């Protein structure tokens with residue numbers, strides 16, 4: 001995933017490769033005292049149109065896995081492909097992320113944060129500003145924070161900020177959406193809104209991978225995986 005590069009060609013392979021495929025992912029971290037292998041050959045497939053959940057105890061490597069899937073981090077071994085194409089150079093509007101650390105721009109309002117990926121996206125076919133405003137309003141409404149559009153992130157609760165960050169991730173209509181604990185700070189009504197949005201994104205053709213401890217997210221999944229001992233196993 002790269003910011004500001006020319007969009008690479010992402011052609012579906014003739015045999016309809018999955019939207020996202022990870023094979024044999026390994027990731028080691030070295031600390032002052034020791035080296036520890038967190039991922040030991042993790043495999044994952046997410047097809048277009050499905051929600052895949054990844055659960056696992058705290059510290060098992062879920063966020064590490066998402067960083068490798070999104071291209072924020074590089075595996076020590078293994079591969080990630082999008083529609084059969086290598087992950088290198090996949091831009092953020094093809095693979096979008098809701099990170100566990102939300103990364104909202106503090107100097108921008110909520111609406112400006114959500115509009116940012118739409119405005120930064122290279123525009124061979126420019127998207128009219130009206131459409132951007134409409135898209136921003138649509139996704140903020142979908143997660144129940146439309147009335148906070150003109151506030152700054154510091155003026156929001158963490159759960160509200162989390163929903164703005166999710167709106168920012170889905171606004172460019174990515175074909176792969178990776179979300180880290182999307183309901184961790186939400187009440188039941190907000191959780192329902194977030195789950196409805198994830199389902200909508202999947203129904204529109206994206207592959208959604210959700211890292212979660214929340215049974216409500218697992219309930220809406222099409223495929224459930226657990227990260228245990230550095231590998232992913234089907235539930």
Ligand SMILES: Nc1ncnc2c1ncn2[C@@H]1O[C@H](COP(=O)(O)OP(=O)(O)OP(=O)(O)O)[C@@H](O)[C@H]1O
Pocket residue numbers: 029030031038056057058059060061062063064065100
């Ligand atoms: N850069 C790093 N250097 C050293 N160790 C790291 C690094 N990043 C992650 N780790 C270690 O890798 C392990 C997995 O971390 P990770 O954040 O992926 O866990 P997680 O499953 O997402 O946990 P949680 O459910 O608490 O969010 C942890 O033991 C963590 O300390």
Ligand SMILES: [Mg+2]
Pocket residue numbers: 062063064100180
């Ligand atoms: Mg985590």
